[in-house]
Amino acid sequence: MARKKIGLIGAGNIGGELANLAMTRQLGDVVLFDIPAKENFAKGKALDLEQTSALLGKDCSVTGTSKWEDLAGADVLIVTAGIPRKPGQSRDDLVATNLPIIRDVADAAKKHCPDAFVIVISNPLDAMVYEYKRRTGGSRQKIVGMAGVLDSARFSLFLAREANASIKDVRTMVLGGHGDDMVPVLSHCTVNGVPIQKLVKQEALDKIVDRTRKGGGEIVGLMGTSAYYAPAFSAIAMAEAYLLDQKRLLASAVYLEGEYGYKDLYMGVPAVIGAGGVEKILELDLNDAEKAMLKKSADSVQKVVDIVKAST
Numbered sequence: 001m002a003r004k005k006i007g008l009i010g011a012g013n014i015g016g017e018l019a020n021l022a023m024t025r026q027l028g029d030v031v032l033f034d035i036p037a038k039e040n041f042a043k044g045k046a047l048d049l050e051q052t053s054a055l056l057g058k059d060c061s062v063t064g065t066s067k068w069e070d071l072a073g074a075d076v077l078i079v080t081a082g083i084p085r086k087p088g089q090s091r092d093d094l095v096a097t098n099l100p101i102i103r104d105v106a107d108a109a110k111k112h113c114p115d116a117f118v119i120v121i122s123n124p125l126d127a128m129v130y131e132y133k134r135r136t137g138g139s140r141q142k143i144v145g146m147a148g149v150l151d152s153a154r155f156s157l158f159l160a161r162e163a164n165a166s167i168k169d170v171r172t173m174v175l176g177g178h179g180d181d182m183v184p185v186l187s188h189c190t191v192n193g194v195p196i197q198k199l200v201k202q203e204a205l206d207k208i209v210d211r212t213r214k215g216g217g218e219i220v221g222l223m224g225t226s227a228y229y230a231p232a233f234s235a236i237a238m239a240e241a242y243l244l245d246q247k248r249l250l251a252s253a254v255y256l257e258g259e260y261g262y263k264d265l266y267m268g269v270p271a272v273i274g275a276g277g278v279e280k281i282l283e284l285d286l287n288d289a290e291k292a293m294l295k296k297s298a299d300s301v302q303k304v305v306d307i308v309k310a311s312t
């Protein structure tokens, strides 16, 4: 069987780390794509990583390009094209810059890699993945957004530290849009089946929910730009679930067709990812407070989607 082809659209901070992880984990041949003005940058990063593959003994190629032809037939596309936040900005502030970029990417990807499993990372995430699907007319099985895996990892880490528990035992799910209204679902959060409320006081839980919601901004405030190690690993977990048919249950931004009472909207929900892409969406029993938070989050996403729809 030929090696898989992994196309990474955007060779910046997340794109570079995605290439590193895809090579290290030998997911397939990696093509790192950026705009013509940054073609040499993409080529240089790719060459550096391909030389790393020699050190690690990994049989895969890593190439850089600004030509979509080089991405033809990609099995997986991970899209980070666009600008990240600067301190003080919200993800929604990026819409004017990143919308034309996501449209360009969608048009080219539709032509050159129509069969790829696509994971969008660019912000504002839920609106960008919505626009990607609208523009390409692709299926919801094959077009997802990455946010919930990352937000759940942040939530798990903060809880593990507070509960003095192993990170291996903490199970969490963060649903809704990838913004400050996201919904860390405390009612389904356990340490290997033990409800988190048995181990952590409500006051501390409230602080952790708040820190999770602002988790991306905390890093932007420290570094002056967005996180990239954990975002890249989160998307690689989704890509691996697809490529290796792992049937993993991952919080993913998925196009909703009535689930949780929402339609024609991308938002984070628990989804099974396997060889069929998004194979199943699970509907959790949320309590009334969580339902209300999800509504608030959906309303926030809808506002950005409305801006996107109005600017055709």
Ligand SMILES: NC(=O)c1ccc[n+]([C@@H]2O[C@H](COP(=O)([O-])OP(=O)(O)OC[C@H]3O[C@@H](n4cnc5c(N)ncnc54)[C@H](O)[C@@H]3O)[C@@H](O)[C@H]2O)c1
Pocket (backbone or CB within 6 Å): 009, 010, 011, 012, 013, 014, 015, 033, 034, 035, 038, 080, 081, 082, 083, 084, 085, 094, 098, 101, 104, 105, 120, 121, 122, 123, 124, 125, 146, 147, 150, 178, 225, 226, 227, 228, 231
């Ligand atoms: N979904 C999430 O959880 C999450 C987490 C962190 C960051 N992000 C977002 O991911 C995006 C990328 O972040 P980053 O830190 O890698 O940014 P970055 O600036 O380091 O890299 C982005 C790259 O995209 C390239 N680009 C611009 N237009 C392009 C086009 N038309 N085609 C191909 N490439 C193009 C740029 O030249 C740049 O190299 C940002 O929008 C950021 O907000 C999302």
